[in-house]
Amino acid sequence: MYRLEDLNLVQQEAVRHKDGPLLILAGAGSGKTRVLTYRIAHLIAQGIEPWEILAITFTNKAAQEMRERVGFLVGSEGRGLWISTFHSACVRILRREIDNLPGYTRDFVIYDSSDQQTIIKTCLKECNLDEKKFQVRAVGAVISDAKNKLLDCDNFEQQAADYFQRQIAKVYRAYQKRLKNSNALDFDDLIMLAVLVFRQNPEILGRYQKRFHYILIDEYQDTNYAQYSLVKLLASQYRNLCVVGDDDQSVYGWRGADVKNILDFERDYPEAKVLKLEQNYRSTQTILEAANCVVSNNEKRKEKLLWTKNPKGQPLVFYVADDERDEAKYVTERIQFLHNSGRPYNDFAVLYRTNAQSRVLEERLMKEGIPYRIFSGHKFYERMEIKDVLAYLRLLSNPADKVNFARILNVPKRGLGGTSLARVMEYAEEQNMPVLEVVSEADYIPDLRPKARKSVLAFALLMQGLKEFADKEMSVTTIVEEILDRTGYRNLLIADDSPESQARLENLAEFLSVASEYDLKAQSRQDEDEFGMGFIPGLSGFLEHVALVAETDQIDQQEAAVVLMTMHSVKGLEFPVVFIVGMEEGIFPGTRSQLEPELIEEERRLCYVALTRAREKVYLCYAGQRMLYGRRQYNLRSRFLEEIPYNLLEEKDPSGEPPGRQYRKPKFMELRSRVSAPGVHVSAFGSPARKLGTPLVENAQEEFLVGEKILHDKFGQGIIMGVTGKGRQVVLTINFQGQLKQIATEYVNLTKLKTKESD
DNA sequence: CCGATTTCCGCACAG
DNA sequence: CGGAAATCGG
Numbered sequence: 001m002y003r004l005e006d007l008n009l010v011q012q013e014a015v016r017h018k019d020g021p022l023l024i025l026a027g028a029g030s031g032k033t034r035v036l037t038y039r040i041a042h043l044i045a046q047g048i049e050p051w052e053i054l055a056i057t058f059t060n061k062a063a064q065e066m067r068e069r070v071g072f073l074v075g076s077e078g079r080g081l082w083i084s085t086f087h088s089a090c091v092r093i094l095r096r097e098i099d100n101l102p103g104y105t106r107d108f109v110i111y112d113s114s115d116q117q118t119i120i121k122t123c124l125k126e127c128n129l130d131e132k133k134f135q136v137r138a139v140g141a142v143i144s145d146a147k148n149k150l151l152d153c154d155n156f157e158q159q160a161a162d163y164f165q166r167q168i169a170k171v172y173r174a175y176q177k178r179l180k181n182s183n184a185l186d187f188d189d190l191i192m193l194a195v196l197v198f199r200q201n202p203e204i205l206g207r208y209q210k211r212f213h214y215i216l217i218d219e220y221q222d223t224n225y226a227q228y229s230l231v232k233l234l235a236s237q238y239r240n241l242c243v244v245g246d247d248d249q250s251v252y253g254w255r256g257a258d259v260k261n262i263l264d265f266e267r268d269y270p271e272a273k274v275l276k277l278e279q280n281y282r283s284t285q286t287i288l289e290a291a292n293c294v295v296s297n298n299e300k301r302k303e304k305l306l307w308t309k310n311p312k313g314q315p316l317v318f319y320v321a322d323d324e325r326d327e328a329k330y331v332t333e334r335i336q337f338l339h340n341s342g343r344p345y346n347d348f349a350v351l352y353r354t355n356a357q358s359r360v361l362e363e364r365l366m367k368e369g370i371p372y373r374i375f376s377g378h379k380f381y382e383r384m385e386i387k388d389v390l391a392y393l394r395l396l397s398n399p400a401d402k403v404n405f406a407r408i409l410n411v412p413k414r415g416l417g418g419t420s421l422a423r424v425m426e427y428a429e430e431q432n433m434p435v436l437e438v439v440s441e442a443d444y445i446p447d448l449r450p451k452a453r454k455s456v457l458a459f460a461l462l463m464q465g466l467k468e469f470a471d472k473e474m475s476v477t478t479i480v481e482e483i484l485d486r487t488g489y490r491n492l493l494i495a496d497d498s499p500e501s502q503a504r505l506e507n508l509a510e511f512l513s514v515a516s517e518y519d520l521k522a523q524s525r526q527d528e529d530e531f532g533m534g535f536i537p538g539l540s541g542f543l544e545h546v547a548l549v550a551e552t553d554q555i556d557q558q559e560a561a562v563v564l565m566t567m568h569s570v571k572g573l574e575f576p577v578v579f580i581v582g583m584e585e586g587i588f589p590g591t592r593s594q595l596e597p598e599l600i601e602e603e604r605r606l607c608y609v610a611l612t613r614a615r616e617k618v619y620l621c622y623a624g625q626r627m628l629y630g631r632r633q634y635n636l637r638s639r640f641l642e643e644i645p646y647n648l649l650e651e652k653d654p655s656g657e658p659p660g661r662q663y664r665k666p667k668f669m670e671l672r673s674r675v676s677a678p679g680v681h682v683s684a685f686g687s688p689a690r691k692l693g694t695p696l697v698e699n700a701q702e703e704f705l706v707g708e709k710i711l712h713d714k715f716g717q718g719i720i721m722g723v724t725g726k727g728r729q730v731v732l733t734i735n736f737q738g739q740l741k742q743i744a745t746e747y748v749n750l751t752k753l754k755t756k757e758s759d
Numbered sequence: 760c761c762g763a764t765t766t767c768c769g770c771a772c773a774g
Numbered sequence: 775c776g777g778a779a780a781t782c783g784g
Contacts, residue, residue, distance in 0.1 A: 058773065058774085085773080085774065086773095087774045088774080110774090113774090187773085188774095222773095252771085252773090254772090255772065353770075354770050354771070356775090359775090379772090379773095410760095415761090416760090417761080420760095548774060549774085566770090566772085567771085568770095568771050568772065569772080569773095590771085591770095606771085627775070629776090630775040
């Protein structure tokens with residue numbers, strides 16, 4: 001049972017509000033999940049049937065948590081409730097309705113981003129495009145972007161303005177054709193096609209509109225245009241739409257999220273009720289004040305001020321490190337110290353801007369024997385061995401799957417390389433047959449060398465055997481075991497006793513346990529209604545499950561380990577003690593953001609997110625020099641540091657006076673003298689606190705500073721945006737009227753122009 | 760066709 | 775610097 005008295009007044013209002021649009025602006029740590037779950041419980045208590053409620057979150061983790069908490073509040077009353085991510089909701093819709101779109105059938109498969117890359121690569125070749133000029137990643141991003149804006153091939157082609165775009169339009173078309181050919185959808189298709197089905201079939205839309213009387217969307221600030229449109233369509237009949245979000249925590253602009261969706265909610269729904277949750281239950285006053293001060297530097301935001309009844313707490317600690325190793329050493333020492341005084345290891349999180357920064361920290365923690373859990377890098381389902389097994393499974397469930405066929409034809413090694421693969425694929429295309437079927441006809445495939453032919457036939461036999469086995473076997477675990485055995489995959493790994501193979505075997509074991517978990521769940525849920533959790537027992541259900549749930553590396557908050565992760569992935573979590581490392585211009589904010597005020601604002605929101613994860617204590621670290629990408633960088637302090645009032649910060653500087661004194665105005669002189677190595681000349685410059693982002697560089701003849709104007713023989717006038725390298729090998733990033741260029745000073749003649757802001 | 764060597768290039772990331 | 779892809783040589 002739930003009790004409204006457990007909530008504060010605004011929260012209660014949000015829960016009680018029944019009909020009509022509702023916008024809840026929920027600051028960090030203001031109990032928004034609690035409001036959402038109570039609201040669902042309350043609706044059910046008011047007599048709304050659970051199947052009339054649709055709740056959408058962004059991550060599986062959030063959906064999972066919400067399901068658990070609602071289950072706790074309403075028990076079995078919740079049967080039939082839809083709580084899912086955008087993507088799994090769309091899959092469920094498409095499984096029933098996609099037959100209405102030409103060329104697709106309801107047994108479609110879902111391709112992940114690496115499958116997507118593979119296809120794009122072939123499409124680029126097909127269109128005779130130079131992979132240098134049209135990079136797979138970039139083209140993929142453009143296509144994804146288009147889909148997030150609901151532009152299909154035709155729309156995209158129409159609005160293509162230049163040569164580049166027109167070429168990409170061709171690739172987009174080819175790419176989409178290939179997907180259709182394999183009856184596959186990529187992640188972006190899931191949303192786009194769901195919208196398309198609704199747009200083209202009003203009667204289907206009507207059915208879903210009627211079904212979902214009450215719609216709740218979490219993290220609304222992270223929605224892109226396609227998701228926004230989907231929600232709008234579904235909610236347009238009853239307008240009982242409740243969205244929750246925080247514009248200050250919008251940090252996914254780079255993947256299509258549009259803050260405007262939340263900022264313009266009141267324009268879309270003029271009758272909307274707007275509530276602000278501003279009481280924070282998580283952090284100390286000091287931490288909140290610091291976070292508020294930082295984020296209030298943003299222009300485009302809804303004004304709100306978080307407050308708390310929590311104690312004032314301790315000041316944030318600012319540590320000036322010599323370099324990244326010193327930084328890691330400091331973090332490790334602090335953790336060890338605090339641990340010795342009674343804190344468990346899972347009280348700590350270390351946050352960084354880029355994954356590349358994690359290595360040093362990891363090394364140090366390992367050296368000191370502190371248990372840690374790293375949440376970054378390539379994900380579980382993207383590891384080679386897992387992808388290989390998955391490829392077998394997918395091929396068994398969809399014999400037309402060319403991408404996965406190509407992946408495993410020669411895995412493990414069967415002496416079938418690119419040439420043989422091409423011949424087989426070619427033949428399949430000619431005969432218009434599923435790839436997995438043509439291998440049995442290897443005798444008819446032209447131009448195959450006898451050796452390859454024999455190998456292909458052996459492969460055909462192997463797959464045939466596996467297929468027969470898989471068709472009558474319900475347990476995914478057993479199928480996986482059989483694949484590992486019959487292909488010899490496992491034995492090869494056992495035979496090779498390198499540590500990598502060891503790790504691979506462990507990952508496969510992990511995968512097997514995921515499979516058996518699924519088998520168990522599928523067994524117990526078989527009788528549940530179709531709108532329950534959407535479980536399909538057997539192989540195809542499992543494949544869908546892993547495609548949509550890519551989070552095996554889940555952070556187990558119970559595990560007694562320090563957590564290392566990026567500031568992006570920490571969103572939605574909280575820790576008693578938070579370390580933020582790399583508080584440097586060029587790192588955070590990153591070089592690419594420094595030009596664009598809009599991007600700076602997004603970085604600043606990221607800083608806000610990071611700070612507000614902490615319950616009690618925040619440590620901020622800055623390193624005067626840092627090795628990154630094999631180059632030594634000298635960065636100035638992050639501007640975000642300067643945005644935190646001095647009275648909230650306590651500076652620890654090992655090279656300076658004894659610790660404990662107050663942070664002072666930015667100490668440019670000290671910074672400079674500490675950075676400069678012996679024999680290196682550094683000119684004096686006195687910059688105001690505002691003008692930041694000015695790395696210093698050692699250079700015997702001449703030195704360049706960020707912000708300076710220069711004249712280039714060829715490109716003309718420009719402004720220095722970044723400096724890396726040292727001595728003779730200085731590389732400058734220069735902005736020539738908006739064009740960014742990398743210039744090595746060694747080879748080019750640059751003339752310095754007088755900077756007008758010489759203060 | 761395979762393994763070794765060189766070259767290239769770098770944010771963030773859920774589904 | 776380090777991982778992935780391209781290229782080389784057997």
